[in-house]
Amino acid sequence: MPIDDREHGSEEPAPIAHASHAAPNEHVHLSHRHTSRLEAARSGERAERRVALAVACLGYLVLATRNPRVWGQGLWAALALLAVPAVAGVAAGLVAEARSDFGERLRRAAGGVGWAMGGYALVSMTMVRARMGSGTSSALLTIPVVAGVLAVAAGLVGGLCAAGVSRLAVKE
Amino acid sequence: MGLHLEERADGSLALYMDGDLQFDTHDEAYYHECLALPALCLAEPAQAGALTVTILGGGDGLALRECLRFPGVARVTLVDYSHEVVDLARGRLAELNHNAFADPRVTVVCGDAWDYLEQADPCDVLLVDLTVPRRTDECRLHTREGYARMKRVLAPGGVAAINGLSPQRTPEAFWCLRRTMRAAGLFSLPYRVPMPSFWAHGYGVWSFFLAARRPLRRRVLADLTCPVSTRQADFSALHALSRFARSERHVEALVPTNTLAEPCLLPLILNPRETRPPASPDGEDEPYRLDGLLSALSILHPYHTREMVETLAADVVGTVRRLDLDRLVQALLERAARLPAELVAELVRLREFLRGRAEGLERLGLWCQRVLVILYLVVTMANLLSPDNVFAKGSFGAHGSFGHASSTHSTSIGGGSSTASAHVTGRGFGAGYGRGHVTDIEGRTTGARRFLYDPDTVHIYLGHGYRGPRPAPAQAEQNAVIAAASDVLVMDNGDVVVTLADDAYLVASQGQVSLLSTKSGTPLTALYADPDLFKRLGDEVQRQRGAVTKELELRRDWLGWVGWARFLPTVNADRLEAANLADAGQRLDKSVQRLGKPASSESLGAPDPTSVELFVGGYLSPDGKVSLRQPDRSWLTTDGRHLDRGDSSQACPPELAAALRSIMTKLEKDMTADLAATWTDLSTLDKDLATLKTDLTEYQRLSGANGPSYYVDYGTDSITAQDAISRTERDITQTQSDRDNLAREAQRMQTDLGHLRPAMPRFGAAEK
Structure with missing residues (x-):
C-alpha cells in the first residue's frame, strides 16, 4: 500500500531543529560569512598587538642595557614610559584595522606594550634583586606591583597613541 | 472498572474485570463448586433445613447458582458493588448462572460489602468471591478488621469460603491472608484449586480458604459428603489439595498481619517471590512468537493479557505491512x-x-x-x-685574626681577606643600624662594643723615658660601629680597634698603634707600628668599603626601579638600608684616612726565634718575660712585676700586667684547642696512612699474582694494578708529608705552651 502524502506529511522532510528561524542553507552561508569576518577581525587584532609588542620589546631591549639609575631617572622615565610606548603605539595604530573602534585599538596596543613593559620590568627587577642577595621573598609583592603599575602606565600611553593614530588615519 | 466479556468461536466465554480473568466457561464450574459446596456441606445451620447464605462479590451469579442448587438453602443475599456485573449476570450470563437472580430466595444488594458486613444479620454460610485486590482500598476486606466483621456475621456453626490467592505465585500474600484470619480469631483451612484457565494466564495454582469460628481440621475434607452432584469438582481430592508442605507453611511465620493501620497485602501481591510467567502448558497455536515481545516489555502488568498483547502485535504487523517500503527507502x-x-x-x-x-x-x-x-x-x-643568591647559598669569607699576626696556629692575617663577595643578607643596616649595635658587612649584628680611650692622647708613650705630662684618663667611650673582621672593629670616630682579649686591645690610627686595657682610661703603651699590620688592616677596611659600595650600588639600582613606590613598606625599608650603607661607607672611608701610614716601612721580627708571639709587637721569651717593641724600635720588657727598658727599671703597672695576662690566657686557650684539633688530625692521618699502606700491599700482591695489567678496584674506579700502586704510593708520600708538617706544628705548639703556661702566673691570677 503506497504511502499517502496527505496522511504522512509532505515529501520534503522537515529540517533539523534550528535555533534561528532561518532556512538551513541560509544559516550555513551566514555562518561562513560570520566566521570569515571573525577570523579577519581576529587576525587584525593579533597583528596590531604583535606589532605593539615587537616594537616595545625592541625599545625595552635597548633600555635594558643599562639600569634606570645609570640612564638617569628622568631620562629613563621619559624613554620607558613615553618614548618607547609612543613609538610602539604609533606603529600598532598604523596597522590597526580601520573599522575597529577607539576602545578596541587602545586595548590591543596597550596589551602589547603593557606586556613588553611588564616583562622588561619583571625580569630586570628580579635580576637586580637576585644580585642584591637579600633574597626575593621580601620583594614578592613589590616586584609584581611595580611591574604592574609600570606596565599599565606604558600600556596606556601606547594604547592612546595607537588609537589616536588610527583615528587620524580614518579621518584622512 | 473495565469489564470485558470474551466470546470465543467455540461458544465459550471468559469474563475479565480490569484485565483480571474472573471466569472461563471451560473450568468455571470447577471453581465455583470448590468455592461454594464445601462450605455449604460443612455449615451447621442455626435452624435445621434453613441455611442462610451471604455472598460477597460473585456478581456473575455463578456462585449463587451453586448455592441455589444445594438442598436446604432458605435465603441467599448477594452483595456486589457493581451494577454492570449484576446486569450482565441477569442478561448475557443468565443462561450460564441458570437464571439464578430470578430465584425468590435471592436478595441482591448493590453496595459496599464492608459497609454491609457492619450491620448484616448472621448467616450460616459466607462466600467471599471478590476480585484479586489491585488497589489498597480493595484490600480492606482482607484486613484483620475485615475478617473480624466476617466473623461477627458468621453464625456459630457457620462456615465461610474465601477466594484466596495463589500459594504458588504469591506465597507471601497467600500466607498473609491465613495469618490475618487467625489474627481475627477465625479458624481457617486453605486448599488448592488448580484452574487451567488461571494457570494459562500465569496466575498459578489458585486457592480458597474455609474459615469458621470453630476449629476446622483437614480430615473434614476427607470425610466430606456432598448431597449434590458436581460437574467438574472432585471432592475426594480435596483433602490432598489441602496439604501444604512445612516449607510452605513456614512462610506464614515470616509475613506480617494485614491490618488497616499497617496494610501489607498489596505489596506482597505486587512483589511476589516468583514473577516469571510459566511456559505455555498446552502449546496452543500462537499467531506470533510473543516471547520476545513479552520480554521486551519493560513492565508486564497482569492486565496485559495474552490476547491484548496479540492484538497489539497484530496492529503493529498490519501497520508494517501497509508500508510502501520502496517509497519509504527512497524518502x-x-x-x-x-x-x-x-x-x-x-x-x-x-x-x-x-x-x-x-x-x-x-x-x-x-x-x-x-x-x-x-x-x-x-x-x-x-x-x-x-x-648562589637565587638559592640563598651565599656566604661571606672567613674572618681572620689580626692581633696574632704571625702565629701559624691562629688564623693567618693574610687569610682573613676573603675574595668572596659579601652580600647584605642580615638586617643590620636596617632600622637598628648605628644604635649601639655592631654590624658586619653581611648585615649581621652583635652586641654593643664600647672602648674607653681618648682619641687625641691614645698614642702618648707612657713607658720609661716619657717626659710629658701624664694624660688624664679618658672620660668618653668610643662606640664600635662596623665589624670589619672578627677582631677588627671600626669605631664611630674612624679609629680601628683590634681586640686581643677581654682586657686588652690595640688602637690603630694616624700611623700609630697602642696597647690599651678595657679597664683603664689611659693607654698602656705605644707599640711599634708594624707596616704589615697597617697594610692588612687597610686592605681589609678597603675591601669592606668596596663591598659596601657594591651593595650600595645594587640598592640604588633597585631603588631606581622601585624608589617611587613609597607606599610599599618594603621600599621604605630598602631606602633606609641604602642610606645606612652609605653611612657605613663614609665611616670606612674615614677609617682608612685615620688609619694613616706608619713612619717606618720595615717589619721587625721577634727578639728571640724561640719567642712566642702574643700579638703584633709583643713576644713571650722562654725566660717568661714579655717584650714589647716600642715605637723607637727598643724593647720594653716585663716579667709582670718590673718594667725594664735598657738599663732603667720601674714597677710594672698592674693594668699592663693584667692586660698581658688576659692576652696570654686567651692565647693559651686558643692554642690548647688548636693542639687538640691537631692531635685529632694527626690521628686521622695515621689511620689514613695505615689504610693506604694496607691497600698498597694488596695491590702489590694482586700485581704479583696476576700481572701489572690486572684490573683492581681503586675507589669507585677500576684501574690496572700498576696504576693503583703508583697512585697509592703517591698518596702515601703526600699523606706522610702532611703528617710530618702537622706533627711539627703540634710540636711547636707544645713548646709554645710549655713557655706560656709557666709564665702566666707571674702576670697575676687568672680571672674567673
Whole structure:
C-alpha cells in the first residue's frame, strides 16, 4: 500500500531543529560569512598587538642595557614610559584595522606594550634583586606591583597613541 | 472498572474485570463448586433445613447458582458493588448462572460489602468471591478488621469460603491472608484449586480458604459428603489439595498481619517471590512468537493479557505491512543525502557556541601560560647570573685574626681577606643600624662594643723615658660601629680597634698603634707600628668599603626601579638600608684616612726565634718575660712585676700586667684547642696512612699474582694494578708529608705552651 502524502506529511522532510528561524542553507552561508569576518577581525587584532609588542620589546631591549639609575631617572622615565610606548603605539595604530573602534585599538596596543613593559620590568627587577642577595621573598609583592603599575602606565600611553593614530588615519 | 466479556468461536466465554480473568466457561464450574459446596456441606445451620447464605462479590451469579442448587438453602443475599456485573449476570450470563437472580430466595444488594458486613444479620454460610485486590482500598476486606466483621456475621456453626490467592505465585500474600484470619480469631483451612484457565494466564495454582469460628481440621475434607452432584469438582481430592508442605507453611511465620493501620497485602501481591510467567502448558497455536515481545516489555502488568498483547502485535504487523517500503527507502535516502550539509551547519553552530563559552577559560589559560613562562625565564636567568643568591647559598669569607699576626696556629692575617663577595643578607643596616649595635658587612649584628680611650692622647708613650705630662684618663667611650673582621672593629670616630682579649686591645690610627686595657682610661703603651699590620688592616677596611659600595650600588639600582613606590613598606625599608650603607661607607672611608701610614716601612721580627708571639709587637721569651717593641724600635720588657727598658727599671703597672695576662690566657686557650684539633688530625692521618699502606700491599700482591695489567678496584674506579700502586704510593708520600708538617706544628705548639703556661702566673691570677 503506497504511502499517502496527505496522511504522512509532505515529501520534503522537515529540517533539523534550528535555533534561528532561518532556512538551513541560509544559516550555513551566514555562518561562513560570520566566521570569515571573525577570523579577519581576529587576525587584525593579533597583528596590531604583535606589532605593539615587537616594537616595545625592541625599545625595552635597548633600555635594558643599562639600569634606570645609570640612564638617569628622568631620562629613563621619559624613554620607558613615553618614548618607547609612543613609538610602539604609533606603529600598532598604523596597522590597526580601520573599522575597529577607539576602545578596541587602545586595548590591543596597550596589551602589547603593557606586556613588553611588564616583562622588561619583571625580569630586570628580579635580576637586580637576585644580585642584591637579600633574597626575593621580601620583594614578592613589590616586584609584581611595580611591574604592574609600570606596565599599565606604558600600556596606556601606547594604547592612546595607537588609537589616536588610527583615528587620524580614518579621518584622512 | 473495565469489564470485558470474551466470546470465543467455540461458544465459550471468559469474563475479565480490569484485565483480571474472573471466569472461563471451560473450568468455571470447577471453581465455583470448590468455592461454594464445601462450605455449604460443612455449615451447621442455626435452624435445621434453613441455611442462610451471604455472598460477597460473585456478581456473575455463578456462585449463587451453586448455592441455589444445594438442598436446604432458605435465603441467599448477594452483595456486589457493581451494577454492570449484576446486569450482565441477569442478561448475557443468565443462561450460564441458570437464571439464578430470578430465584425468590435471592436478595441482591448493590453496595459496599464492608459497609454491609457492619450491620448484616448472621448467616450460616459466607462466600467471599471478590476480585484479586489491585488497589489498597480493595484490600480492606482482607484486613484483620475485615475478617473480624466476617466473623461477627458468621453464625456459630457457620462456615465461610474465601477466594484466596495463589500459594504458588504469591506465597507471601497467600500466607498473609491465613495469618490475618487467625489474627481475627477465625479458624481457617486453605486448599488448592488448580484452574487451567488461571494457570494459562500465569496466575498459578489458585486457592480458597474455609474459615469458621470453630476449629476446622483437614480430615473434614476427607470425610466430606456432598448431597449434590458436581460437574467438574472432585471432592475426594480435596483433602490432598489441602496439604501444604512445612516449607510452605513456614512462610506464614515470616509475613506480617494485614491490618488497616499497617496494610501489607498489596505489596506482597505486587512483589511476589516468583514473577516469571510459566511456559505455555498446552502449546496452543500462537499467531506470533510473543516471547520476545513479552520480554521486551519493560513492565508486564497482569492486565496485559495474552490476547491484548496479540492484538497489539497484530496492529503493529498490519501497520508494517501497509508500508510502501520502496517509497519509504527512497524518502530516507533523499533525506540522508541532505543530511551532511545540515550536519556541517549544526557542527559549525556548535563550534561557535563552544568558542563563545570557552573563550573565558581559554583566556585564563593563556594568562597562566604567560605568567608561568615569564617566571620560568626569570628564575632561569637569575640562576644563570647569580646561582648562589637565587638559592640563598651565599656566604661571606672567613674572618681572620689580626692581633696574632704571625702565629701559624691562629688564623693567618693574610687569610682573613676573603675574595668572596659579601652580600647584605642580615638586617643590620636596617632600622637598628648605628644604635649601639655592631654590624658586619653581611648585615649581621652583635652586641654593643664600647672602648674607653681618648682619641687625641691614645698614642702618648707612657713607658720609661716619657717626659710629658701624664694624660688624664679618658672620660668618653668610643662606640664600635662596623665589624670589619672578627677582631677588627671600626669605631664611630674612624679609629680601628683590634681586640686581643677581654682586657686588652690595640688602637690603630694616624700611623700609630697602642696597647690599651678595657679597664683603664689611659693607654698602656705605644707599640711599634708594624707596616704589615697597617697594610692588612687597610686592605681589609678597603675591601669592606668596596663591598659596601657594591651593595650600595645594587640598592640604588633597585631603588631606581622601585624608589617611587613609597607606599610599599618594603621600599621604605630598602631606602633606609641604602642610606645606612652609605653611612657605613663614609665611616670606612674615614677609617682608612685615620688609619694613616706608619713612619717606618720595615717589619721587625721577634727578639728571640724561640719567642712566642702574643700579638703584633709583643713576644713571650722562654725566660717568661714579655717584650714589647716600642715605637723607637727598643724593647720594653716585663716579667709582670718590673718594667725594664735598657738599663732603667720601674714597677710594672698592674693594668699592663693584667692586660698581658688576659692576652696570654686567651692565647693559651686558643692554642690548647688548636693542639687538640691537631692531635685529632694527626690521628686521622695515621689511620689514613695505615689504610693506604694496607691497600698498597694488596695491590702489590694482586700485581704479583696476576700481572701489572690486572684490573683492581681503586675507589669507585677500576684501574690496572700498576696504576693503583703508583697512585697509592703517591698518596702515601703526600699523606706522610702532611703528617710530618702537622706533627711539627703540634710540636711547636707544645713548646709554645710549655713557655706560656709557666709564665702566666707571674702576670697575676687568672680571672674567673
